[in-house]
Amino acid sequence: MGKIHGFKYVLCLSSSILLNLYLLDSVLRRDGELTWSKSAAVEAEAVASISCSGHGRAFLDGLFSQGKPVCECNSCYGGPDCSEFSSGCLADADSGNPLFLEPFWIAHAADSAVVVAGWHRMSYIFDDGSSISKELERHIRQLHAVTRNAVTEGRFILFGTGSTQLLIAAVHALSQDDSPSPARVVASIPFYPVYEMQTNFFRSMDFKFQGDASDWKNTSGSSLNFIEFVTSPNNPDGQLKEPVLQGPFVKTIHDHAYYWPHFTAIPAPANGDVMIFTMSKITGHAGSRFGWALIKDEGVYTRMSRYLSLNTMGVSRDTQLRALKLFKVALEGEGKEIFEFGYKTMRNRWEKLSKTFSGSTRFSIQKIAPRYCTYFEKIVGPSPAYAWLKCEREEDKDCYAVLKAAGIISRDGVLFKAEDHYVRLSLIKSQDDFDFLLNRLNALVSEEGAKII
Amino acid sequence: MGKIHGFKYVLCLSSSILLNLYLLDSVLRRDGELTWSKSAAVEAEAVASISCSGHGRAFLDGLFSQGKPVCECNSCYGGPDCSEFSSGCLADADSGNPLFLEPFWIAHAADSAVVVAGWHRMSYIFDDGSSISKELERHIRQLHAVTRNAVTEGRFILFGTGSTQLLIAAVHALSQDDSPSPARVVASIPFYPVYEMQTNFFRSMDFKFQGDASDWKNTSGSSLNFIEFVTSPNNPDGQLKEPVLQGPFVKTIHDHAYYWPHFTAIPAPANGDVMIFTMSKITGHAGSRFGWALIKDEGVYTRMSRYLSLNTMGVSRDTQLRALKLFKVALEGEGKEIFEFGYKTMRNRWEKLSKTFSGSTRFSIQKIAPRYCTYFEKIVGPSPAYAWLKCEREEDKDCYAVLKAAGIISRDGVLFKAEDHYVRLSLIKSQDDFDFLLNRLNALVSEEGAKII
Numbered sequence: 001m002g003k004i005h006g007f008k009y010v011l012c013l014s015s016s017i018l019l020n021l022y023l024l025d026s027v028l029r030r031d032g033e034l035t036w037s038k039s040a041a042v043e044a045e046a047v048a049s050i051s052c053s054g055h056g057r058a059f060l061d062g063l064f065s066q067g068k069p070v071c072e073c074n075s076c077y078g079g080p081d082c083s084e085f086s087s088g089c090l091a092d093a094d095s096g097n098p099l100f101l102e103p104f105w106i107a108h109a110a111d112s113a114v115v116v117a118g119w120h121r122m123s124y125i126f127d128d129g130s131s132i133s134k135e136l137e138r139h140i141r142q143l144h145a146v147t148r149n150a151v152t153e154g155r156f157i158l159f160g161t162g163s164t165q166l167l168i169a170a171v172h173a174l175s176q177d178d179s180p181s182p183a184r185v186v187a188s189i190p191f192y193p194v195y196e197m198q199t200n201f202f203r204s205m206d207f208k209f210q211g212d213a214s215d216w217k218n219t220s221g222s223s224l225n226f227i228e229f230v231t232s233p234n235n236p237d238g239q240l241k242e243p244v245l246q247g248p249f250v251k252t253i254h255d256h257a258y259y260w261p262h263f264t265a266i267p268a269p270a271n272g273d274v275m276i277f278t279m280s281k282i283t284g285h286a287g288s289r290f291g292w293a294l295i296k297d298e299g300v301y302t303r304m305s306r307y308l309s310l311n312t313m314g315v316s317r318d319t320q321l322r323a324l325k326l327f328k329v330a331l332e333g334e335g336k337e338i339f340e341f342g343y344k345t346m347r348n349r350w351e352k353l354s355k356t357f358s359g360s361t362r363f364s365i366q367k368i369a370p371r372y373c374t375y376f377e378k379i380v381g382p383s384p385a386y387a388w389l390k391c392e393r394e395e396d397k398d399c400y401a402v403l404k405a406a407g408i409i410s411r412d413g414v415l416f417k418a419e420d421h422y423v424r425l426s427l428i429k430s431q432d433d434f435d436f437l438l439n440r441l442n443a444l445v446s447e448e449g450a451k452i453i
Numbered sequence: 454m455g456k457i458h459g460f461k462y463v464l465c466l467s468s469s470i471l472l473n474l475y476l477l478d479s480v481l482r483r484d485g486e487l488t489w490s491k492s493a494a495v496e497a498e499a500v501a502s503i504s505c506s507g508h509g510r511a512f513l514d515g516l517f518s519q520g521k522p523v524c525e526c527n528s529c530y531g532g533p534d535c536s537e538f539s540s541g542c543l544a545d546a547d548s549g550n551p552l553f554l555e556p557f558w559i560a561h562a563a564d565s566a567v568v569v570a571g572w573h574r575m576s577y578i579f580d581d582g583s584s585i586s587k588e589l590e591r592h593i594r595q596l597h598a599v600t601r602n603a604v605t606e607g608r609f610i611l612f613g614t615g616s617t618q619l620l621i622a623a624v625h626a627l628s629q630d631d632s633p634s635p636a637r638v639v640a641s642i643p644f645y646p647v648y649e650m651q652t653n654f655f656r657s658m659d660f661k662f663q664g665d666a667s668d669w670k671n672t673s674g675s676s677l678n679f680i681e682f683v684t685s686p687n688n689p690d691g692q693l694k695e696p697v698l699q700g701p702f703v704k705t706i707h708d709h710a711y712y713w714p715h716f717t718a719i720p721a722p723a724n725g726d727v728m729i730f731t732m733s734k735i736t737g738h739a740g741s742r743f744g745w746a747l748i749k750d751e752g753v754y755t756r757m758s759r760y761l762s763l764n765t766m767g768v769s770r771d772t773q774l775r776a777l778k779l780f781k782v783a784l785e786g787e788g789k790e791i792f793e794f795g796y797k798t799m800r801n802r803w804e805k806l807s808k809t810f811s812g813s814t815r816f817s818i819q820k821i822a823p824r825y826c827t828y829f830e831k832i833v834g835p836s837p838a839y840a841w842l843k844c845e846r847e848e849d850k851d852c853y854a855v856l857k858a859a860g861i862i863s864r865d866g867v868l869f870k871a872e873d874h875y876v877r878l879s880l881i882k883s884q885d886d887f888d889f890l891l892n893r894l895n896a897l898v899s900e901e902g903a904k905i906i
Contacts, residue, residue: 009462016469034487036562037497040778041490044568048489059574060567061588061774072580097577105571109489112571114513115497116775118558118782119565121512121740124550124733127525133514161614161742161765168764172655194763201763202625205656280577287574287770289614310647310654311621312614312765317740319769321514322569325493329571 037115044113055432056082057102074432091440092409092433093425096235096385100349100428101284104341111332114325121317131314132159139327140292143282146334148374149259150270150277155294156301159315160308163257163278163291168198169311170274170293171227173303174251175206179225183251184210187229188244190236190388190416192255195229212417213244223249230272231255233264236416236424237366238384240264257281258385261335262342265371265380273297281385281428283326283338290315290323339375346383349427349434353387356438360445364390387425388413399423406444408437490568497566508885509535510555527885544893545862545886546878549688549838553802553881554737557794564782567775574770584767585612592780593745596735599787601827602712603723603730608747609754612768613761616710616731616744621651622764623727623746624680626756627704628659632678636704637663640682641697643689643841643869645708648682665870666697676702683725684708686717689869689877690819691837693717710734711838714788715795718824718833726750734838734881736779736791743768743776792828799836802880802887806840809891813898817843840878841866852876859897861890 034041043060047069050058056073063070073082076089105112125131137157144150160166175183185199189212199209210216213228230252232241243252254272258264260282273296280286295301308314330338357365368382389410391399400412400423413422427434487494496513500522503511509526516523526535529542558565578584590610597603613619628636638652642665652662663669666681683705685694696705707725711717713735726749733739748754761767783791810818821835842863844852853865853876866875880887 009466013462013466013469016466016473019473020469034491034494034498036501037494037566037568038487039563040566040568041487041494044490044570045487048570057572060570061574061586061777062580063587095577099575102572102575105575108571110492113490113493114569115490115493116567116569117497117501117513117565118561118779119510119555121514122552122555122558122738124548124739127515134516135514161769164763165765198763201759202655203658205658285575286577289765289767289769306654310617310651312618312742314742316614316742316769316772318771318775322771324514326571 037117040115048109051081053077053081053083055085074430076436077432089436090404090407090409091437093427093429093437094409094411096286096426096428098280098284098286098428099430099433100345101338101342102430104338105284105326108329108337111329112325114322116318116321120321124313131309132157133317133320133324136320136324136327139324139331142331143327143335144269144294146331146375147261147266147339148269149261149266150256150275150294152294155275155296156298158293158295158301158304158308159320160291160293161312161315162280162289163255163276163293164194164198164289165308165311166276166291166293166304167195167229167253167255168202169304169307170253170276170300171199171207172204172307173300174227174253174274175204175225176303177225181225182206182208183225183227184208184216185227185229186210186213186216186245187231188213188234188241190234190413190418190422191229192231192235193415196417217244222247226250228252229255231257232270233258233384236386236411236413237388238263238368238382238386239366240267260342261339261373261375261380262346263383263385265373266375267371268374274300279323279326283323283330285322285326288319288322290319335375343376343380343383346385346427347381350381350383350387352438353427353441356441356445360448362391362393362396362448363445364392385426385428387427389423389425391421391423397421403444406440408440408444490570493568501562504534506530506534506536508538527883529889530885542889543857543860543862544890546880546882546890547862547864549739549879549881551733551737551739551881552883552886553798554791554795555883557791558737558779561782561790564785565778567778569771569774573774577766584762585610586770586773586777589773589777589780592777592784595784596780596788597722597747599784599828600714600719600792601722602714602719603709603728603747605747608728608749609751611746611748611754611757611761612773613744613746614765614768615733615742616708616729616746617647617651617742618761618764619729619744619746619757620648620682620706620708621655622757622760623706623729623753624652624660625657625760626753627680627706627727628657628678629756630678634678635659635661636678636680637661637669638680638682639663639666639669639698640684641666641687641694643687643866643871643875644682645684645688646868649870670697675700679703681705682708684710685723686711686837689839689864689866690841691716691821691835691839692819693720713795714792714826714828714833715799716836716838718826719828720824721827727753732776732779736776736783738775738779741772741775743772788828796829796833796836799838799880800834803834803836803840805891806880806894809894809898813901815844815846815849815901816898817845838879838881840880842876842878844874844876850874856897859893861893861897 047058047060052071055077056071058069071082075092078084141152144152187195196209228245230243234241254275257278275294278291366388370379370381373380396402403410410423414420500511500513505524508530509524511522524535528545531537594605597605640648649662681698683696687694707728710731728747731744819841823832823834826833849855856863863876867873
């Protein structure tokens with residue numbers, strides 16, 4: 001009996017000691033796993049864990065109140081935890097802030113986090129003397145390969161501090177041709193206002209904004225130099241576009257910011273000589289200021305490189321590191337996750353919006369035909385980034401004011417050089433923004449019904 | 454006896470069980486501490502732990518070979534772990550790559566790491582509608598307050614993608630004055646070549662580079678518009694500078710990139726109307742592309758803001774987050790640690806260099822007088838970022854070639870519009886770079902002695 005007891009004791013004690021050793025090993029191993037990065041990780045997780053009621057988020061570099069980071073709320077939400085909805089607030093559909101993708105990244109927190117060491121890439125140059133990360137370049141080429149949205153073979157690649165910088169760098173590079181008169185920069189109405197704003201603002205001797213491309217259709221065979229911006233899909237109306245001007249003195253800048261499966265069917269890979277993309281509209285990271293250009297001609301590439309170098313000495317290495325991580329996540333499963341999330345979200349919003357306007361005679365939105373998408377390998381319905389809304393009635397000439405009176409901030413069509421019967425509504429903001437916009441639009445359209453009855 | 458044994462067993466078992474409970478709690482608590490940030494932290498630490506023999510480092514976004522990140526070696530070092538010194542290599546003292554601060558950040562790994570969440574600041578704007586982090590702005594003002602190197606009261610602050618962008622934005626803003634002729638942009642020889650390169654490259658209708666400020670001294674009272682770059686301390690020669698031109702039509706851009714205790718005594722806070730600083734020369738993070746401007750006049754501030762917005766839509770939020778963390782570390786102990794590290798390193802290099810040239814009649818370096826520094830509260834000896842070396846002999850007219858023949862890459866004085874008797878030697882690169890440069894310089898100077906004997 002004593003022996004049996006003794007045996008049991010020994011067994012228990014041995015097991016317990018073995019467990020001790022195992023746990024001790026776990027503790028030591030864990031401690032050994034993380035050293036210098038740990039406090040930054042703890043800090044980031046603490047900030048991320050702050051509840052902002054699903055209507056906001058706290059950031060590491062936000063303001064602090066009583067030692068706690070403050071919630072930054074979505075529009076129309078307020079209070080310490082963003083739980084207070086301010087119903088008198090305007091539904092803001094002005095900016096193209098791509099926050100519709102924020103939930104995707106929150107859901108992919110572990111894959112998409114980056115730890116930046118204090119000594120990370122302090123140098124002006126990468127190991128090969130360039131200012132671009134070869135790994136990032138490789139992932140960007142891969143991204144185009146899997147989405148089949150652009151030809152990258154035989155193309156140089158350039159990074160910009162947002163595509164904004166690349167647009168003006170391209171205009172600069174394409175206008176350096178010893179021509180006696182400045183190159184005429186044009187675009188098709190309606191067009192993204194930044195083209196004109198940049199071209200005018202930098203007051204170069206070599207280029208001048210000259211309005212609508214169509215106005216120059218008959219002169220483009222002449223020896224006048226043209227630079228045409230072609231935005232495809234177009235901002236504001238989401239249509240796939242082709243150049244209006246052709247000829248030996250016409251150069252084209254293809255702005256493909258929205259040429260991703262989120263926003264459009266991809267009928268074929270884009271193949272322009274100068275193609276510009278932005279991270280903002282594929283991953284949604286507008287704040288990171290990262291874009292890239294695919295360039296066919298070496299001379300143009302060299303001149304654009306020089307622009308980027310004398311303007312900002314390349315793109316922040318911190319941003320390049322982060323972009324690499326984000327693109328790695330985007331590439332998981334050949335992009336299926338992010339593009340399905342993006343397309344479904346945008347498609348769903350468009351369907352809701354279409355339903356809202358289906359019974360309206362006062363308002364209309366653009367028609368986009370369903371089209372075969374080589375990425376999804378099926379015909380896909382429209383999912384544009386913006387609604388290009390028309391106030392159909394003669395008395396609603398100032399469409400912006402009509403919407404404003406209904407509590408909606410739109411972007412005035414006049415800014416896109418269209419008639420003021422038009423406004424742009426952004427559909428890519430947060431879900432809160434979209435829901436509130438839809439709410440206000442439904443109210444506006446239902447008024448119409450009420451009046452008709 | 455049996456009882457005593459039994460008691461011992463119970464005691465051992467109880468202790469063991471208690472230890473188990475404690476360890477289990479540790480394991481669980483640890484697991485509970487970090488969730489989504491953990492794999493990024495493990496990844497970053499794994500890369501950081503790769504040994505590159507103290508002559509290089511591996512980066513998270515570097516190339517991989519056999520699943521392991523590749524070491525990126527300092528100049529003249531090679532091999533898989535950077536242990537192979539290539540003695541035939543040239544000592545490269547060309548670029549102003551501020552890697553002398555890299556060891557500081559490696560030593561402050563825990564404080565300076567940042568974890569960037571996948572959803573961090575995706576928006577174009579901060580909560581207040583601006584594109585700058587208020588927390589970062591506050592820390593920058595604090596940095597000037599503790600170093601007493603610039604007045605920030607009553608100044609607007611602007612962020613740029615490196616000071617490079619701010620320099621040209623300032624020229625643009627200061628030249629918008631409805632004058633019929635373009636503003637004349639000038640600087641004092643020897644000056645930083647980028648001023649001229651930018652001014653020429655962007656081919657604006659509103660400004661034109663017009664060389665040496667001194668050439669215009671007698672005309673600056675007239676109604677000609679001037680924009681003078683004043684670099685203090687000067688690049689290349691480290692001297693504290695004052696504007697050459699004065700008058701109602703003269704505007705001054707004070708480039709204070711090097712106005713930090715690392716490189717110069719701080720006699721008094723700088724107080725110019727337009728002052729430009731860069732993170733590159735205070736923390737050493739050239740690759741992050743972050744600079745800021747302190748602006749007195751609201752009109753100039755507004756025009757520069759517009760430039761930055763139409764050029765790049767502000768500075769990457771990833772960079773702003775990182776800059777905040779780095780400045781927090783720099784501010785520890787009122788900057789004592791970083792500035793003592795910086796000053797000691799630079800002072801030590803300068804002393805060694807001075808010793809090398811002390812016996813030379815063939816070469817001379819600039820003289821900088823010791824001066825009272827309000828930051829260190831004592832007289833400090835010179836610690837400039839660059840040596841401005843003169844080849845004194847008539848036959849050594851091409852000083853760049855003389856050094857090249859001795860295995861040293863310098864930056865030709867001609868680039869700074871000086872005579873070619875001059876070259877600039879960068880003293881702010883890595884310790885390896887400096888040691889090798891000194892080695893080559895000692896050999897060159899000792900030749901001189903040998904020939905005299």
